[in-house]
Amino acid sequence: MSVAATLLGLIEPQPSHGYQLKREYDELFGQERPLPFGQMYTALGRLHRDGLVVVEGPAPGGGPDRKYYEITESGVTHLEEWLRQPERPEPHLQPVLWAKVVIALVSNRPAEEYLDAQRAAHLKRMAELTAMRRKGPLRQSLLADYGLFHLEADLRWIDTAVARLAQLAKDVAR
Amino acid sequence: MSAPLLAATGLTKSFGPTAALRGASVAVDAGEVLAVMGPSGSGKSTLLHCLAGILPPDEGEIWFSGQRVNDLTEPRRSRLRRERFGFVFQFGQLVPELPVVDNIMLPALLSGGRISAARSSALALLDRLDLTGLGGRRPGELSGGEAQRVALARALITRPAVIFADEPTGSLDSVAGELVMDLLVDRAREQGASVVLVTHDARVAAFADRHVTVRDGRVSALAAA
Numbered sequence: 240m241s242v243a244a245t246l247l248g249l250i251e252p253q254p255s256h257g258y259q260l261k262r263e264y265d266e267l268f269g270q271e272r273p274l275p276f277g278q279m280y281t282a283l284g285r286l287h288r289d290g291l292v293v294v295e296g297p298a299p300g301g302g303p304d305r306k307y308y309e310i311t312e313s314g315v316t317h318l319e320e321w322l323r324q325p326e327r328p329e330p331h332l333q334p335v336l337w338a339k340v341v342i343a344l345v346s347n348r349p350a351e352e353y354l355d356a357q358r359a360a361h362l363k364r365m366a367e368l369t370a371m372r373r374k375g376p377l378r379q380s381l382l383a384d385y386g387l388f389h390l391e392a393d394l395r396w397i398d399t400a401v402a403r404l405a406q407l408a409k410d411v412a413r
Numbered sequence: 414m415s416a417p418l419l420a421a422t423g424l425t426k427s428f429g430p431t432a433a434l435r436g437a438s439v440a441v442d443a444g445e446v447l448a449v450m451g452p453s454g455s456g457k458s459t460l461l462h463c464l465a466g467i468l469p470p471d472e473g474e475i476w477f478s479g480q481r482v483n484d485l486t487e488p489r490r491s492r493l494r495r496e497r498f499g500f501v502f503q504f505g506q507l508v509p510e511l512p513v514v515d516n517i518m519l520p521a522l523l524s525g526g527r528i529s530a531a532r533s534s535a536l537a538l539l540d541r542l543d544l545t546g547l548g549g550r551r552p553g554e555l556s557g558g559e560a561q562r563v564a565l566a567r568a569l570i571t572r573p574a575v576i577f578a579d580e581p582t583g584s585l586d587s588v589a590g591e592l593v594m595d596l597l598v599d600r601a602r603e604q605g606a607s608v609v610l611v612t613h614d615a616r617v618a619a620f621a622d623r624h625v626t627v628r629d630g631r632v633s634a635l636a637a638a
Binding site: 362369373398 | 618
């Protein structure tokens, strides 16, 4: 996720200061990984440098945290372009998993055991996400659903790979 | 450590020349939701049928609540299924001629319950499963998700110790399936029932406390969830 563009989207409706932005960001996107202040101020600095926000303030009696960030016209254009531009579809299977399977096969190690361990790890994570989906508000449920669908796709690949390991072993034999 | 509520060791079961189970062992604790996973034809449904006393295994032992199920006569196994076990299958298998409320009451009546008490429990279950007001409909007038929730109510009415669910969401879209799973797990936990959940669907299995997989008629444990 582009942190800078997301912050721009939070700033657009009304000028915000850093602390308020972080609170909103974490509430909407950072349940599991809150946004570090350092990363946020780096992103805000970049937005300022590129003329996408202006900095107002500091407010009377305030420190650096009391600076208000306001979106510019270029900022609005940039935000609209970011929203319209589709993301590049990425295969989500970790390349390292494929590498492990192939290396296990060429070195005559038990690839199926490694894949079973991976399946267990995937199911454990899916159970955590399912618990999160069941307890949380809709926005949290839909976020968990996104993760669940991708993990499910990985699991299907793992099952297919297990079913074809013997064939794959011949394929990759050196 | 207390003994499991339900346990099977070394089960074998063949259908003619085809071996479905080849030494399967599994245990289920009281109140536990266990997912039994595996590809089509791996033997997972046969395992469920053996655990539930529907199919006698060729070899091996099944124990439920300190009782060796293999030793029971068919009438006593039948009584065990009626009174201590509940069942939810992929297609609700409701009686099409009976209204929903009568379908739900059926296991309670077959177990010797009074009509008034069974009706009152069935109506309460309709409310608990988001089916309020549907008691007078026939199964053919329900959506797939509603029919599965009726099947779930029917499984719960006797307050079973174990609910066996074989691909309970297999015929539903994902939203209806998730509602069935939410209700199945929540209601089972309320009643303190164990659940043996057979599924090939990882999203359904993710509702379970623990997962095992059946491959070539044998069970292997996956890490605890």
